[in-house]
Amino acid sequence: MRGCRVRAGTRIARIGLVGVLAPAVVSQPVAAQSAAQPAATPVLDGWIAARYRGAQLVADSTVSPAPMVHTGAAPRVETVRAGQRSDTLLAVHVGSQRAAPMLAAGNRVRLAGPSGTISPVAAQVRSRRLFRAPRTPDASSATDSTWLYGWAYLVVVPHVDGRPTERYRGWTLLATPEPAPRRRDGARP
């Protein structure tokens, strides 16, 4: 695998390594990622490293431009960081095998409560990261079944009526269909 992997003994050391290696990761050609990616990815990488002991980051280029999947459990908001005008949501969805992502950087998403109620608040995916984390304490790099694969997303939500959106922990991200490109001649497709 060409992907860049980070592994270190302690979590603190890993966070440091992620910070060093992340620019190398994002400098590789990555399809469908916005210009905001380089700034946002270290945050996402640091979050993954802090959350999963022994996690390994995989460069997005090794899976793109694979088609995105729309089935399975939607990405779930695990962390909410309040900002002055907008909040940052960090969401994740995992599987037992490496799979295609559900969202791309730049996608607009809606938030759905754990019971499925869709909130009209709109958010935007700023970056994403494929990673794998151990499923067993003695996970071996050679044994794929001892790892879980996940996609982590960094999403930005503007405040609605000036209120922070801290309540969205545990909510899921739903991709909204991108508006069809408008034709210059005004003809309907």
Place this chain on the structure above:
Amino acid sequence: MASSPIRRLWLLPLTVSGMVAAFAAGRWSERREAERRNEWAEARLLSSAVDSVRVHALDSLPSAELIRRAVSGMLRELHDPYAALLRPDGYERYRGSLLGEGKGLGLQLRRGPHGVSVAAVVPGSPAASSGIRPGDRILAVDGVSTASDGWGAQADSTAAAPAQHLLTVWRALRGDTVPVVVPRRVWHAPAVAEQGLLSDSVAYVRLATMSASAADELEAAVEAQVARGAQSLLLDLRGNTGGLFEEGVKAAGLFLPRGAVVASLAGRGGEAPQPHRVRRSRWLTLPLTVLVDANTASAAEVIAAALRDYDRALLVGSPTYGKGLVQRVVRLSPDLSLRLTTARWLTPKGVALERRQGRGDSARGGLVPDVVLDEARRRDVALAPSGWPTPTTVAMDQLADSLAVHAVRDGWTMRPLALLEARMQAAMAQMTPRPMRDPVARAEWVAETMRMATVRVLEVEQHAEALLRYRARHDAALRAGLDILEPGTAVVTAVPTVLPPLVERRALTMP
């Protein structure tokens, strides 16, 4: 035969060494005697101090009380946060908690707008034997209304409480009000508070305490779930503040090889730590993940630390409490007992986990999980979100209650759960309070109120496993644990739904 002077010389060193030994023994004995005399002198000093205070102090206390307070002060000066002087009721409570004795009625209550309602009934408790069910409302206890301010004294569980209580109960399923007599007796409070299958192959067992039979109960629970087809186990130790050290060793041993050291006890005096080994081993290969939080302590930490040190389980949640100490109770008299910290326990890798005074990583102690979550605590999914305005949460409680009773009485189908949720959502969407017209606020309000109503329906219908699975949606640690054992599994599928427009205001009448 006459012995030569040279031959007699061998007696000399023997004689000298004998004399030296006798001298040393004499000195040692003299010193011990002096120490004993000093101890008695010090004890006499304490006795004189107590006498002086009793006789001369302006505001004195009876001798027994003075001595009790002197001992309390002595314990305080030890800076042992777990040391205590126990009176008979305190000793009985402590002993009862270690033995797993329940002394209340066995009701888990929730205060709501209609008074007090029953959230859960502990199996085997007097309340369960008397037929009280979740969803019932307790209107009065011994003639005192639960809505009045004076209510609460009935919750006292000391020996002075009456032998039985007369509860006035509004029954959720029938809608009638009946008197129920609940005897007050000692019963066994189970250490395994919850168990079930989270999916077809993932078992969930919550070990709430490490009381006298905790390991046996854990073994029985895991065995029952394995018999139902479980192929992996999510062991929940969140909120388990510990209990008996030996039970922790036994419980961890179920998943470790026979003979393995689970923990070692290091006492005072620098003696070699005493290893405690696995005697009974059961599931050596069952995939295992352990949930922990800041309230996982003591014997529960013994389990988590051993399973991690032997690479048997990943820990998920937040850092544990860090109580790496063992206490012992010494009975001073029939009326007084001392609880003292007598040993430190070490993990199989020889690490002491106790938290220390001060700040920083070295003072923190405890275990840092392999998957660290922002919010690992178990939360009551039947409650309104914290931080919302009280009038709003009261209205949510009332609506959730009313809708749940309506759904149960009207026989709304519960399978699939998504259908029940869809009906509830449609109803809730029409009952949004006036200040919640903002679409975002309305969506949040409906999502939260629907959750509360769904939980109440599952409680009343006593669908324990369905409730467990439903809770997994709202419990970050449960989901993260499941992600490790069965990545990508959605326990209860939610159907994304846009709220219907607000057509008219309706109100459900209270039954």
